Amino acid sequence: MSADGSCICPRITVDVVIFGLGDESLQVLLVTGRPGAYQGRWAIPGGFLGERESLKEAAARKLEEETGLTDLFLEQLYTFGEPPRDPSQRVITVAYYAVAPANAMRCVDSAQADRVRWWPCDALPGLALDHAEIVSYALTRLRYKLEYTAVGFELLPETFTLSELQAAYEIVLGEPLDKRNFRRKILSADVIEPTAEYRLGEGRPARLYRYRADAVAEVKARRLFP
């Protein structure tokens, strides 16, 4: 609102839940020190909408400010805005969520880990305001989306092995998957293609695959009704 208090229309913030894939868990990027009523708690990145910015541009800007990353998967999630006790401070939050590929997660400066860092989804600190609800909502959406679109590939670097892909799915969905069924299904969906490269490791080298840019991941979900 303006300094003289002549305007009581609500202000708009755009907040972004940023997901990344850790070794053993899905992670979320949190920051401290957001101005306003955050009381020093950890919060998801966000801020006020600029005057000439679209909602998505504002979300992309916040994402870049905290991670330096651009062109990530970014989608509007939901708009939160329960009226607070004091209507003069009312804030409406348009929440977005984004997915950072594994190798990009290192872009977050570990020198300032007391201000911005990755947290595992299943062990978050107490969050400011209604941010716990927003993260929980985003997680539900991500899991859901993983099952009927190709978002899963956004979590991985450009090339990956089938075992890495399976591990990513297992971490996000929180359940183990059968190796042979997984491979058959993912290959028959025709959305990845083998490269000529192999990843060397402790055992037999694993073929590297890449997501096919031209892949149209048709959503043929089985209908519940009718």
Next chain:
Amino acid sequence: MSADGSCICPRITVDVVIFGLGDESLQVLLVTGRPGAYQGRWAIPGGFLGERESLKEAAARKLEEETGLTDLFLEQLYTFGEPPRDPSQRVITVAYYAVAPANAMRCVDSAQADRVRWWPCDALPGLALDHAEIVSYALTRLRYKLEYTAVGFELLPETFTLSELQAAYEIVLGEPLDKRNFRRKILSADVIEPTAEYRLGEGRPARLYRYRADAVAEVKARRLFP
């Protein structure tokens, strides 16, 4: 913004796409004469968010103001807000969509059909602002939701015949369905139960069913991945 122009923060409107089922098509409720930059065109119902209202309360209020109906299915759709040329007039719209049962559609006063009336989805007039986009988005969501939840029943009165239910699905999905498969599937889903009543008509009387309030419509969609 305030009268003296000291505040340029965007204003928030809440707009509602209200669906109902006509004899041969899905319909949407539109109004004329909304104040502001609507230029006399047809628009979806909506208005500014009250100071102490939640977003959903505002949507329910708009719904009741135009139809007199309460307790309909009502869900947040998406938030629209591209910046206009003049940022001092910026408006962010939180869009909701609602589903009115067939018998409730008559609550709309046909005496003022020049101000508020139902339009078939496939033959809408030119709409104000970005409202055509909002309706189209809502329609996609409704179709989608019809396939994996029990929203379909919101379109029908409390009791209905299986033929009426099938017709509702065919109208919304825009494709014909096989009668025997439809009946088997809907009955085995265990979400409706027969009443003792029959609907008399031109041919053999048809059994009336009702939606089971205790039905848990489990969503077991087939995963695309993995």
Next chain:
DNA sequence: ACAAAAGTGTTGAGAGTACACCCATGC
């Protein structure tokens, strides 16, 4: 040669789809 991870097929069960005729009522 052994440890470690990659890679590979088959079978049984359940769900989806296509398809044609008899039934109960009003006129």
Next chain:
DNA sequence: GCATGGGTGTACTCTCAACACTTTTGT
């Protein structure tokens, strides 16, 4: 008795889920 819409069963196909061993490399 006939026109009108209501109601019913079967056979084939496809997808899913469960399950264990061989292959390739580094040490």
